[in-house]
Each structure stands twice: as C-alpha cells, then as structure tokens.
Amino acid sequence: MLVLTRRLNQKILLPTVQVSVQVVAIKAGGVRLGIEAPPDVTILREEVPDRAAEWGPADPAALADQAPVADFRRLNHLLANRLNIDSLGLAELRRQLEAGLTADALATLAKVEEDVVMLRERMEAEVERAARPPGRRPRRALLVEDDSNERELLAGFLRTAGLDVDTAGDGADALDYLHKHGRPDVVLLDMGLPRCDGATMVRQLRRDPAYAGLKIFAVSGSMPDQFDLARGPKGVDRWFHKPINPEALLQDLNQELDCSVGCL
Secondary structure, eight states: OOOOOOOTTOEEEEGGGTEEEEEEEEETTEEEEEEEOOTTSOOOOTTSOOOGGGTOOOOTTTTTTOOHHHHHHHHHHHHHHHHHHHHHHHHHHHHHHHTTOHHHHHHHHHHHHHHHHHHHHHHHHHHHHHHSOTTOOOOEEEEEOSOHHHHHHHHHHHHHTTOEEEEESSHHHHHHHHHHHOOOSEEEEOSSOSSSOHHHHHHHHHHOGGGTTOEEEEEESSOGGGSOOOBSTTSBSEEEESSOOHHHHHHHHHHHHHHHHHTO
16 A cells, blocks of 8 residues: 655646546545546445446546437436435435434435435536537647656646647657657657757757647746747747646646637
C-alpha cells in the first residue's frame, strides 16, 4: 500500500486511469475527497456493494447514438424508477429508526446515499453529452518533456481534463512523431531537451507551412530571453515557467484553442 500525505486542496493523480483525487475538506473524524474520473470508471465506497450494473451505461460516448425521443424516455424511466426506489428506502429507514434498529438503518442509508450519488453522476453525464458540440473531436496535444515523471503527471492531468495527449521525450522524437501522425492542436514544449532542444524545434515548425498557426506553449524553467524566439504565431504563443500551475495552464490552453476556432 502506498501512503501519501496531502494538504487541503492538494491532489493525487493516477494518470494511467485518468483519475485525480483532491482533498476538499478536513473535519473531525473524516476527510472529504473530490474525485475526477472518466465516466466508465466506477467509484464506490468500500462498504457499498457494486450496483452500477443496475444503471446501464453512463459514458456519454456510449449514449451518443440514442435518438432524442428514445433518449428522453429512457432517462425519464430511469429517473422515475430510482426516485421510487429511494422513496421506499427512506420509508424503510424511518421505520428502522423508530424501532431502534440502528445497524439496519445505517445499511439502508448507505444504499440510498449510493443511489443518490449514482443518479447525480448519471445526470451530469447526460448534461455533458447534451452540451457537447455534435461531431467535435477531443483536442490533441503533444507534450514534449524529457523528465519522464513530470511528463506523465502533466499528461495525466490534461487527459483527465478531456484532452487527447501524446508525449515525446525530446525534440527529435517530437518531430518524428509529427511527421508520422500529423499536426495536433497544440504543442507543450520544454526548452532544455536532449538531441534537439525546444528552440530548434520551434524554428523548424515555424518554417514549415504544414504547421502554420500551430499553437506552441513553452513549459520551461528557462527564461524567454535565453532564446532568440519571437512571441506569438511566429515563435512561442505562450510561455509558462516551471513550477507551473496546471489549472492556469489548462485555462489558458482552452482559451487559446477556443480563440483559434472562434476568432478566425
């Protein structure tokens, strides 16, 4: 078992499964955790049995082909069914409390709480699916960083936020990736890289018409004046100094990419 110490609002990232866990409140006798995970990752308290199969698919992608009328009927049926079950559970809970059956009441409460949590998650998934622009693909990012631990942690954070992220360990690998896989929406680039450094890679990309307008974000401990690079579409679009604030990086990244689509 890995034991980690975290302070309030600090996170633990599980990049392989695209999960992040944040401490959101600390109270006597308990800690409240906020968990971000893909819809297909089931999250349950240890004391609650896995009843996710009762609910059917919650992944927005798995629901994407539902016709609107059938989709509404399915969701309405699910909602009515679960509310009926939870109402019965609350009635049972009242009787158990009146009879002094504390242990039975706690077990019933756990089931009702789990139903409410799963119902909320399903509704959030439905809202996300409805709000997603039709046909819009996930944004692609290429993260170029020679420190493997830093590379995978940042990639995991961005994947959890919904980006499709590929990685490279240096500029040479990154250029080879681009030639084979085509252009992403953004390149996140460390400057101090082996074989082909960040500045050399930027110059090569800016000379190639195939990458015109490609967003390039420097994510580096180096200062911009150490490199003879322009700022903006002819060089580096944005510069982020390490240690970075990943939330600020994500916010600026989304703003830049939204503008690249909406500001044409």
